[in-house]
Amino acid sequence: MNAIDMAIRAAAANITLNDVTKAYDTETVVIPPMDVELRAGEFTVVLGPSGCGKSTLLQMIAGLERVSGGKILIGGREVQNLEPKHRGCAMVFQNYALYPHMSVFDNIAYSLKVSGMAKAERIERVGAVAKMLGLADYLSRKPGQLSGGQRQRVAIGRAIVREPGVLLFDEPLSNLDAQLRHDMRVELAELHRRIGATTVFVTHDQVEAMTLADRILILNKGRIEQFDTPKAIYHRPASVFVAKFIGAPPMNILPVTGDGRVLRLADGQVAAEAPLTGAYQLGIRPEDILVSGQAEGRAVTSTLRFREDLGSHAILAAELGGSVVRIATPFGVDIPDHSQLSLNLPPARLHLFDAESGRAMPGVFSAH
Ligand SMILES: Nc1ncnc2c1ncn2[C@@H]1O[C@H](COP(=O)(O)OP(=O)(O)O)[C@@H](O)[C@H]1O
Ligand SMILES: [Mg+2]
Known part of the structure; x- marks a missing residue:
């Protein structure tokens, strides 16, 4: 580990939000009171549809937006009234505007220069960061002479050169093409393993x-739907919203009615046995549905509508009980x-959800 890695790891701080709210005007509350604890060194992904308040949340942590109420603690220190530069956070945006007329070195060194750091130390720090990010051979180039991925790495270098204990990213990969996004994902994961911010x-x-x-925080209209590990989010979604947001294709959700003994689909077919009465939503992932002949047990009848062959596997779309379900089958079937x-x-x-609230009902089926 080099000096930069060690400095950032040492500075990694936990972030606590106590009753944090945000309203841009009296009518629209973007973030209702939120309580959450992000552990020191943890990689949290805030996931949610456009407009759910992700950027607002991040900017309140960074200090670029004021909180409307509540407290934010970073490393145990109350920061909600501090200037961004005093919070120990560095931020990387989707549109990382580099200074086009400056070299890569000067772009990365800029904040150090502004803070009055001596030249020798600047050279050492920028050198270490550039090496970490594979930019050592490009320090004299201008941003216009770099690829998209290299430019993104310069933006990250600029953020981490100040040795922040907290790194904030707002959709930093959205402007990159698919291959580059994948490569940058791997690089970011590797970077996090090394510096642990x-x-x-x-x-x-x-x-x-x-x-x-490490943990995904799923936001829906400013509220936390679920905050858990990727595995738990995938296998034990806390709500229909989460179940439908994760997975490609997402979890199938079917309305069912219980008669105290079995759960029936809208067309009367029995989907499962459960001692429940009333309306529910039944969930099952595409890869968990078995096309008959593959397994024993209760079967329901559906009509195949279309199929998509993806090479590694196929996705079948079939009509079942008035809904369309998607089934992932091994290629070649x-x-x-x-x-x-x-x-x-x-x-x-199977996953069972309340018909109205959409919240998961753990314990009915053994998936929970
Ligand atoms: N400066 C602002 N003034 C008023 N409303 C805003 C402002 N910034 C964001 N909003 C609103 O707050 C909500 C959340 O926005 P944002 O945090 O940018 O969502 P996301 O990043 O999840 O797409 C949106 O409804 C958006 O219109
Ligand atoms: Mg946003």
Whole structure:
């Protein structure tokens, strides 16, 4: 570990939000009171649809937006009234505007120069950061002479050169093409393993969330739907909102009615046994549905509508009980179009949600 790695690791701070709220005007509350604790050194991904308050949350931590109420603590210190530069955070944006007329070195060194650091130390720090980010050979180039990925790395270098204990990212990869996004994801994960800064990474991309996060915080209209590990979010979604936001294709959700003994689909077919009465939503992931012949047990009948072959596997879309369900099947399973499909819904793979609130009802099926 070099000096920069060690300095950032030492400075990693936990972030606590107590009753933090944000309203831009009296009518619209963007963030209702929020309590959350981000552990020192943890990589948190804030995930949610556009407009749910992700950037607002990040900017309140950074100090670029004021809180309307509540407290923010970084490393145990109350910061909600401090200037951004006194909070020990560094931020990387989607539109990372580098200074086009300055070299890579000067771009990275800029904040150090402004803070009055001596030249020899600046050279040493920028050198260490550039080496860490694979930019050592590009220090004299201008941003216009770099690839998109290299420019993004310069933006990250500029953020970490001040040795922040907290790194904040707001959709930093959205402007990159697919291959570069993937490469940058791997680089960011590697960077985090090395420097261990407390990281908050905002995105609307579930793949980034699943692959980067220690824990994912899912926001829906400014409220926390679930805050847990990627595995728990995928396998034990706390609500229909989470279940439908994660997974490609997402979890199938079917309305069912209980008669005290079984849960029936809208067309009367029995989907599962459960001693429940009333209306519920039943969830099952595409890869958990078995096309008949693959398993024993209760089967329901559906009609195949269309299929998409993805090479590694196929996605079937079938009509079941008035809904369209998606089924992921291994490639090579030969299923003719418009055929009747007999489907198994293994009870251990079922998720049950309240019909109205959409909250998960753990314990009914063994998936929870
Ligand atoms: N400066 C502002 N003034 C008024 N409303 C704003 C302002 N910034 C954001 N909003 C509103 O707050 C909500 C959350 O925005 P934002 O945090 O940018 O969402 P996200 O980053 O999740 O897409 C949106 O409804 C947006 O219109
Ligand atoms: Mg945003």
